[in-house]
Amino acid sequence: MALITKAPRGTHDILPGEIHKWQHVEQVISEVFSTFGYREIRLPTFEHTELFERGVGDTTDVVQKEMYTFEDKGGRSITLRPEGTSPVVRAVLENGLDKGALPLRTAYFLSCFRYEKPQAGRLREFHQFGIEMFGTATADADTEVILVADAVFKRFGIRNLTLTLNSIGCPTCRKEYHAALKAYFAGHVEELCETCRDRLERNPMRILDCKSPVCHEIAKGAPVILDYLCDECREHFDAVKRNLDALGIPYRVDPTIVRGLDYYSKTVFEFVSNEIGAQGTVCGGGRYDGLIPILGGDPLPGIGFGMGLERLLLTLEAAGYAFPSPEGPAVYIGNIGEPAGVCALELVTQLRQAGIAAEKDIVGRSLKAQMKYADKIGAKYTLILGDSELESRRAKLKDMATGESVEIDLDQIVTEMTNRR
Missing domain, CATH: 3.40.50.800 (Anticodon-binding domain)
Known part of the structure; x- marks a missing residue:
């Protein structure tokens, strides 16, 4: 007899024969973030749509093309969460955690939902581990967040990753950079996709993150943000690099990292694997000092990252990681x-x-x-x-x-x- 239905495209069953890998990964990660003082937070699977429209940004691909949004029986617009940072900020503000001891360190495991083309390491329902730290704007905080991710990879013995860094500045220096981008892309406006033509006036940095091959090729010749950093942002970025140098953590500065989400500022980073195909970014994060005021809170610095668990598992399997065998009954x-x-x-x-x-x-x-x-x-x-x-x-x-x-x-x-x- 034929099945009446199958799992929706872009979703994946985690079967009893493989769940021990996930449990092992989550246990190791939990042990690591606990040593840094992070405590777990658990969040709803769906939120009010305006949280992501305001927090993620209405010029991003996530909001414009990828969100699973529906109207509930009360007529409210609801969205399955496409990422974890905005919901954490909402929970922090709603529950007054920003009024307690700072810095506040949070960690989470959650599933996210984005409507995009499924491929290796990228699903429409995917799983993330992430951390978010609130209450400090120092380069030391940026360094610590990077160190948490680095410690996770080292606990698993993963050596085939590259840490890439960039600074995307603050609103002050980005104003000049946006003007330079507009001038550059204005000369290619007829070649840009319809979405990027709209972005040209509203947020030209988003063009640098466009998935269109034509826009991507045009963006290769665009001005570089590092040439437009103000003194404060440049010193902050230099301090992060000095910390990593002092700890002997190798990295590569990559001025093309701009992030697909509007709330980032200053430091952004990625850990990239060259062994899991085109979707090689295993972990990505950065600073978002302006996000909390956007969502209705008093100004409070924030920084964090998200680590794709599917991609982490692919990386571990590609490296020949020896997962503990599943245990039968005693x-x-x-x-x-x-x-x-x-x-x-x-x-x-x-x-x-x-x-x-x-x-x-x-x-x-x-x-x-x-x-x-x-x-x-x-x-x-x-x-x-x-x-x-x-x-x-x-x-x-x-x-x-x-x-x-x-x-x-x-x-x-x-x-x-x-x-x-």
């Missing part, structure tokens, strides 16, 4: 006959209550089929119960890896299995 208790089945139920219940993973037959399989099943699910030990085992209250515990067996007291099974952990 013991599978096979049984012959109804009394043995009741005893097996009692024993697995005792084991589970002690925090030890245990299974028994609940299908009605033959003993031979039970043992095949135990092998398939990766049980570490097996125990078979029949009439003689019930009478003596003793049974043979078999190590499935070595084939060795040892006789144990059924009344001491919890102690026995605890000692074998």
Whole structure:
């Protein structure tokens, strides 16, 4: 019989046979960000659309082309979150976290949604790890955020990444830069896509981030933001570079990094892999000191990054990373006959209550089929119960890896299995 439907294009089922990789990655990342003092925040999957129109920027591809937006039953415009920073800022302001101890360090794991062409490492529903820090405008804060990402990659032993940096300045120096961009692109206006013609007056920096091959080629000859930085932005950028130099962290200055989101300012950065195809950016972030006032809060500096978990997993697999093997139950208790089945139920219940993973037959399989099943699910030990085992209250515990067996007291099974952990 044919399936009535399949998963929507650009989505991916994370199956039981691969979830251990995700759990391992999330556990390692959590251990890293905790050492830097970041604490996890959990957010709604959807927000009011104006949050992203104001926060992300209505001249971006994300808002103009990629958001999943719908009207709810109350007539409100709702959007599945396309990124994590704006929702974190909304939560910080709504819950008064900006009035507490600063700097405020937050971290999150979440799914995001963007309508774009699915390809390796880029899905319409994708998963991110991110951090956001609020309350300090120093270059040391920029450095720390970069160090968190660097520490994650080092914990996984990933060496084939390039850290790229740029500064996109502040509103003061960008005013002059915008004028230079307008003058340059005005000479190519007939060649630009319709979207970029609109951007030319509203936000010409967005043209540098256009995915159109024609616009991308034209943008290669555009003025470079680093030539227009004000003294404050230049010194800030130089301080970030000095910190990284002092720590021996290699980087490359890339003036083409401009970010696809309007809220960024000053430092922007990416970690790029050359082993996962065209979508090689594994992590991207930067400073967004102007975002909180845009969303209704008092001025407060912010900086953070987002790390694509699908892309991180692709990078780990390309590097031959040794993920821990998924664990089966500590013991599978096979049984012959109804009394043995009741005893097996009692024993697995005792084991589970002690925090030890245990299974028994609940299908009605033959003993031979039970043992095949135990092998398939990766049980570490097996125990078979029949009439003689019930009478003596003793049974043979078999190590499935070595084939060795040892006789144990059924009344001491919890102690026995605890000692074998």
